[in-house]
Amino acid sequence: RPCPCPGNPGSNHFNGHSCHSDYAANQIICSCKQGYTGSRCDQCAPGYYGDPERPGGQCLPCRCNNNIDPNDPESCDRRTGRCLRCLYHTHGQFCSQCEPGYFGNAIVQDCRRCTCVSAGTRQSACSEGHCHCDPESGACPCRENVQGRVCDQCAPNHWNFGNERGCEPCNCDPQNSLGTHCNMFTGQCHCRPGFGGKNCTQCEQFYWGDPQVECRGKRRPSEEHKLQ
Incomplete structure (x- = not known):
């Protein structure tokens, strides 16, 4: 028969x-x-x-881009072909994308964990110490005035890295400082000789006067020693 x-x-x-x-x-x-x-x-x-x-x-x-165990009967829907158990940190209907918190090329099984610096990354993108990034480039969503692919530094002329609202402007005194940049963590500006304070708005030690006009003073003890 x-x-x-x-x-x-x-x-x-x-x-x-x-x-x-x-x-x-x-x-x-x-x-x-x-x-x-x-x-x-x-x-x-x-x-x-x-x-x-x-x-x-x-x-x-099943069209799952080789990102399933073909011997697993639950790896994809036997009727629709929808991928159900994606491997190698991939996800999606065809296991063609990196799962949240990972980035790279899912097609070649190259999904890597995002390496965002949580202190500079938007809080909405992080949970339980794990941050999400762009699934292709790995670029992290930074807080305001924070930059870098992994959000690890303040934008130029900003400081207070790690602040939940992002980095703040340095606000260095334009006349009494050597530039507009400052220390990323302390906010200390680089002052011209004779001026001090975080924003160079004061006279430094051994100097006196109106910082908005002039800071005068005798030479520092270290300078006197050099002259001797």
């Missing part, structure tokens, strides 16, 4: 190579083509999807 796998040989509903009788179970056991399983080859094997129960129905490989 023709092997019922599940239709007859020569039809468009035959998914087996051969069959044999299992007298103990009183049934016919089919030897299925690749991608099919079941005693009558009427089911898709793990890693395949389709509708093999109807004539003309096929079982096709």
Whole structure:
């Protein structure tokens, strides 16, 4: 008799190579083509999807970009082909994207953990010490006036790194400082000789006067020693 796998040989509903009788179970056991399983080859094997129960129905490989275990029967939906158990930190309907908190190329199994500096990254992008970044470039969403691919430094002329509102302007006195930049953590500006204070708005030690006009003073003890 023709092997019922599940239709007859020569039809468009035959998914087996051969069959044999299992007298103990009183049934016919089919030897299925690749991608099919079941005693009558009427089911898709793990890693395949389709509708093999109807004539003309096929079982096709799950399109999960090699990011599933093809031997896991729950790795993809056997009817729709939707990927269910993505591996290598990938996700999505076809396991074609890096999962949140990872970046890189999911197609070549190269999803790496985001390396954002939490002190400079937006709090909304971080949870439990793990921050999310751009899934392709790895760039982190920085707080205001914070820069760097991993949000690890203040923007030029800003300080107070780690502040939840972002970095603040240095506000160095334009006349009494050597520039507009300051220390990223303390906010200390680089003052001209004779001026001091965090923003160079005061006279430094051994100098006196109105900082907005002039700071005068004798030479520092260290300078007096050098002259001697």
